[in-house]
Amino acid sequence: MFGFKSFADKTEIEFTNGISALLGPNGCGKSNVVDAIKWVLGEQATRSLRAEKMEDIIFNGTEDRKALNVAEVTLTLENDEDLVQVDAPELSVKRRLFRSGESEYYLNNTPVKLKELRELFLDTGIGKSAYSIMEQGKIDQILSTKPEERRYIFEEAASITKYKVKGQEAERK
Numbered sequence: 001m002f003g004f005k006s007f008a009d010k011t012e013i014e015f016t017n018g019i020s021a022l023l024g025p026n027g028c029g030k031s032n033v034v035d036a037i038k039w040v041l042g043e044q045a046t047r048s049l050r051a052e053k054m055e056d057i058i059f060n061g062t063e064d065r066k067a068l069n070v071a072e073v074t075l076t077l078e079n080d081e082d083l084v085q086v087d088a089p090e091l092s093v094k095r096r097l098f099r100s101g102e103s104e105y106y107l108n109n110t111p112v113k114l115k116e117l118r119e120l121f122l123d124t125g126i127g128k129s130a131y132s133i134m135e136q137g138k139i140d141q142i143l144s145t146k147p148e149e150r151r152y153i154f155e156e157a158a159s160i161t162k163y164k165v166k167g168q169e170a171e172r173k
């Protein structure tokens, strides 16, 4: 992370196998780390990022530190179980946003469109609306949500989302 919310300095966090826990006092940036993961995976809903407008995710300065003009998050994942159809041992997804509103996505340092990233992560459970991020209230939401919406979770786990999306696109054409 660089310039993302409270992370003015370049910050690298390694999540190894097993369980990692983020500990720290209120307001130290634990939830900002989760926001960064959602954001780099293509989250467009500012509310879900606890921001009013997208620009709010860029470090906006403190008493003794100037605001920055760009936010950048890179998420690097191992691809050793052929998680996605990319012929590389590692996947590095990067998103960048400038204060001007200009926004960029990269996959292994090649510019890509958000749509391409979305397609890549369909059925992996990793997408921004998939189940890889279980926030407060999400379990309740899954249990109380409409059956059609709940089915989405199972379809993602059963790896059939991509076929549904392709079908919907074909219908539209």
Ligand code: ATP
Residues within 6 Å of the ligand: 004, 005, 006, 007, 024, 025, 026, 027, 028, 029, 030, 031, 032, 033, 056, 057, 058, 059, 060, 061
């Ligand atoms: P809690 O334990 O209360 O849940 P937390 O560790 O999850 O706290 P976060 O919500 O991640 O804390 O971080 C909140 C902090 O991030 C606040 O101090 C807020 O000022 C700071 N922050 C959020 N957006 C920005 C921004 N654009 N620029 C600078 N700081 C920001």
Ligand code: MG
Residues within 6 Å of the ligand: 030, 031, 032
């Ligand atoms: Mg928090």
